[in-house]
Structure formats: C-alpha cells, structure tokens
Amino acid sequence: MNAIHTLALDTWTPPAVAEAGASLAREIEAGRVLYLPRLAFAFREDEHRFLDPRWSNGRSKNIALDNDVAPLKGAAGSPHEVAELRALVARFRAQAVGLIARLFPAYVPQLQPAGTSYRPVRVEGRAASWREDDSRLHLDAFPSRPNRGLRILRVFTNVDPNAVLQTPPCSCLTMPAVY
Numbered sequence: 001m002n003a004i005h006t007l008a009l010d011t012w013t014p015p016a017v018a019e020a021g022a023s024l025a026r027e028i029e030a031g032r033v034l035y036l037p038r039l040a041f042a043f044r045e046d047e048h049r050f051l052d053p054r055w056s057n058g059r060s061k062n063i064a065l066d067n068d069v070a071p072l073k074g075a076a077g078s079p080h081e082v083a084e085l086r087a088l089v090a091r092f093r094a095q096a097v098g099l100i101a102r103l104f105p106a107y108v109p110q111l112q113p114a115g116t117s118y119r120p121v122r123v124e125g126r127a128a129s130w131r132e133d134d135s136r137l138h139l140d141a142f143p144s145r146p147n148r149g150l151r152i153l154r155v156f157t158n159v160d161p162n163a164v165l166q167t168p169p170c171s172c173l174t175m176p177a178v179y
Contacts (some may be wrong), residue, residue, distance in 0.1 A: 010038040062117035096155035
C-alpha cells in the first residue's frame with residue numbers, strides 16, 4: 001500500500017464534489033496522507049519579512065492563534081506588526097478550514113478547528129522536554145493537550161522558500177481540526 005495519495009490541486013478553493021470528497025475521505029480513513037505538491041500558501045509582498053525567526057518571542061516554539069477571535073501568542077514585534085502577523089496566520093487558518101470543507105464535506109458538521117500555529121524557528125537545537133518534543137515520531141495527543149478520543153486532520157504547509165523536501169521545514173503553518 002502506498003501511504004501517500006497525491007492530488008494535483010493548485011487552489012485553496014477547489015470545486016466541492018461530494019463523490020470526490022467521499023473518495024478522499026476513504027483515503028485518509030485508510031491511513032494515507034494527502035499530498036498536494038502544487039498547493040502553496042502565498043505570502044503577500046509585505047509579509048515576506050515574517051519568514052525571519054525574530055518574530056518569535058523566543059519562549060514559545062510556535063506563534064499560535066487559538067481561534068478566530070483570540071490574540072496571537074508567542075510573537076514579538078510592535079502591536080501593529082503583531083496584528084499584521086496575526087492576519088497572515090488567520091488567513092492561512094481560513095484557507096485551511098475552507099479546504100477541509102471542500103475536500104471533506106461530510107466532516108463539516110463535526111469539524112472543530114483547533115489552534116493554528118506558525119513556526120518561524122528551526123526545531124533542531126531547540127531544548128524541549130519530553131512533553132514538548134515533536135521532533136520524534138508522535139501522535140498529536142500530548143499530555144498537555146489530550147484529544148479525548150477525537151481524531152485529528154492536520155493541514156500542514158511548508159512556507160520556507162529555501163526548504164527542500166528532504167530537510168525539516170524551517171517555517172511552517174499548521175491548522176489541525178478535530179472531528
């Protein structure tokens with residue numbers, strides 16, 4: 001069995017087709033990863049500066065947005081800069097939720113979007129306790145954030161323009177949704 005199912009999507013708003021959604025749901029329910037190599041999250045010209053690790057407050061491994069109305073956590077910068085960074089993360093969150101809704105319409109009634117994170121800092125060399133170490137194989141149910149029987153569907157994109165697939169991403173955005 002091939003663990004990866006590749007889709008040629010290049011838009012965050014593909015047409016919603018119920019039959020295609022059911023087929024894709026079967027793929028992920030069978031344990032496959034959906035890989036969309038042509039789907040990129042576009043930074044606006046003035047947002048490229050946020051690829052720099054200096055936007056992290058240095059205490060958190062991620063810059064995080066817990067929900068649509070929450071303040072941004074883990075970020076550094078002026079209030080205006082943090083608001084702009086929050087808008088970037090919120091835009092990714094909205095696109096990820098929309099993509100899930102279009103690809104998996106049957107999941108929408110149970111969908112509970114979780115926090116969205118942006119990681120502009122490399123994982124390598126970062127000190128982490130066993131509770132926080134996500135550099136090793138793990139399930140997304142940490143002692144600090146149990147999933148209580150819910151399943152996780154994660155939308156992950158590597159936004160590092162210099163990264164290649166064989167190396168760990170330097171900058172990424174993730175938005176897990178539980179259902």
